[in-house]
Amino acid sequence: MRLFFVPLVVAALVVVPGPAASAAQVRVTSLPALQSAMDKANPGDTIVLADGTYSAGSTLTIRRSGTGSAPVTVAAEHTGLATITGSKTFAFASGVSNVVLRGFKFRNGATLSVPAGASHNRLTRNDFQLTTGGNWVTVSGDDTVVDRNVFQNRTTEGVFLQVLGPSGGMAQHVHVHHNYFYNHQFTGTNGGESIRVGLSDRQSYSAYALIENNLFEKADGDSEAISVKSSDDVVRYNTIRDSRGYIVLRHGNRSLVEGNLLFGSGIRFHGNDHKVVGNYVANSGDRAIVFGSGEEADSGPASKLHDRPDRVTVAYNTVLGSSSVIDGDGGAYLPKDCVVADNIVKGTSGPLVTLPGGSVVKYEGNITWGGSAGMPSRSVDPKLVKDAAGLYRLSSASPAIDTGVGSYPSAAKDFDLQTRTGTFDVGADEYFASGTTRVPLTRSDVGPSAP
Template identity: 55%
Template sequence: MKHALIPVTAALLLGMAPMANAAPVTSLTALQTAIDNAKSGDRVVLAAGRYEAKQPIRITRKSGVTVAAASVGGVEIYGASGFTFDSSERVTVEGFRFTHTATVLVPSNSHHIRLSRNVFQLKSPAEKHWVNVDGDDVEVDHNTFTGKSTQGVYLSVFGPSSGMAQRIHVHHNYFYNHSFTGSNGGESIRLGVSSKQRFSANALIENNLFEKANGDPEAISVKSSDNVVRYNTIRDSKGQIVLRHGNRTRVEGNIMLGGASGIRFYGNDHVIVNNLVTGSSGNGITVGSGDVIDDTSSTGKDRPDRVLLAFNTVSGNAGGIAGENRTYGPDSCVIANNIVTGSGQLVRQTQFSKFTWEGNLLWGGSAGDIPASGYRTADPKLSGELRRPAADSPAVDASAGSYPAVELDIDGQRREGRKDVGADERSGSGAERAPLTTADVGPNAH
């Protein structure tokens, strides 16, 4: 598959058809006046051009208003400030290119805000986040985040002092080229913080593309509870999907190609299923261990308890499924019906306590630290970029146990009868997913 890394240029961002027929305003002063006078259902449009924002563009006490660029990417906001929200709801900001220095903040007193089809390429100082969400029911979709070389997060989800922002939906965004070289603090998405790990966020992060997400070992860093991370593609990135804090998050159907590693988790009662990790220079999946048990607010690493790790394909990585070695090893987890291929020791961990192992299919290296009853050795006959099994693969109709929590496969197709081992359930429907590309995400995607 040919896959070009597309820089954010005028060729990518300009030349689209107008987003609305409303007469556009031609200055930020006129834009502010139009916003102040807007009523529910109004669409305020800014004409194409570059505009220096010396002070915030305020959206205050508004409901049901859209503020849009005249064409997608045709309006650049630069300077010290950008849009700010205050006590607003059901407001959409779409189609802009932001190169200013101020963080875009959705405060806790605003909700149902949508940031759509924008490009974020801020000139913010080090340690500043680019977008910070504290309000509930915020949608961040079809945006590009690119070009950050300093510490700070592309998209931070936080919340009021009493808990996490609720029901944030992040989808069809392109996170590209975070090049901060430090060891921590350059995530593409950070969902919560250590002090909020016990709070449910009920966020959904899906169908996003990450490329060269190298600002941090965590491309998606989850530090809250009760979230879903699904159907994302992470390619050629140092960043992983990491359940760093919190409990009960579902990680499903993600495609991870190349890069430094795959999925790493801490905390309790997660469900990690139907994911593909292939071609990485590190472990496909890392089972964390803890310096604390059942953490609630510290920055320590919480021992994983009762995590289901099942029906994943971990193929051709430098390491397979591996653990860590801290004071408290993971406890009572289930590792079942995964395909693990590669060389060397495919399962590596001496702290697995009271684990359930069954139905795993290993090939190419030594089994390592896995009981003989928990696996078979056979060639799964995988092929293609998504490492799908052939019709005569020993993975087909070969799973152990029922696992009702796993109804679908990596393609979102229903698993029928005795389930296949690994992420892919063979089907004649032809409805197979492919890794996301720049045509699927960002401002110009359908």
């Protein structure tokens, strides 16, 4: 016999089992009933909170785990139509795993955390606009997925999303994708990032975080929209526009910044052995790619000083600006053993590249145009054409085609995520007469309503 939902008149909780041995489907209409249902949840169960506004005066604690194939899901019945207000919010108990928290609108005064020891959990399709300062969401649990959320509208100090970990370590393999970060307007000089991965005292720990396919607009709360303070992370395929915040490798080593589309923003890095490849950076001012200042040769594990860039490769990017398009901050310790190769650097006046004298940098295969180069390069019109999405790509007559120099396997895909063939084309775009072309992310691609 199949059972079905019945209208709720007095009851706050209805359990609707499916066929024998199937997971339960539970609909609740109050926060006490939600807590009761969460306390009884088994792997595969889905608990939905009916549409409405609910004031949380006590913490909603998630204590029951799911499995990899049968997670416990705690969700709004309809995405964005169950609003949490009040002074409290959800909390993941230590050790809880395989739980999905989905579709809520958070307008409350408490920050949300996934603690160390709580692994393989997911925050998806939520809307965060809290009434408190501080770091709104902190992820310290391994293998957490944060996807298709919106973080929006704040003027207070603190970050939208912070990735940390256990004391003296970093959460491993956190995946942040298809989120919308909008309108951070903190006016202080520091502490208003959209995403921060690590802290200065975590810089030597590998996080293996993957930050991809997110959209940032009006990320103005800090000069760093994405701030990386750990090692071995990947920041790729994001779109940043109308923001003062950059992608910044502030501390740590061996991270990859690949295939991002940046408009009015840029990339800055400190530390060792990073790869900055295949990015499209259009900054109408200058300083589109910045070799960060060096206040010490190599940072100690807890140092807050700026580590000089060592052995950083900047290759196969298309960088558009005015002057000082690729720049350096200087400092007592200058870039050492770095590479600038096979980039298209186009400006309106020169010099286009202004690294400090004494920097140890290998230049090869670059094309510059629109001003004095400031580095060894071919000064030739790259013959870029503007496509329907506003991106400047190679035309069929471009001298960048098949003229890449050196071996840079990390740039094996262009900014359309197409595999380059033969001798690579200089810049972020590999010319194909036909094929898939990428467009910048828009609001329809990210956030709670995204595919």
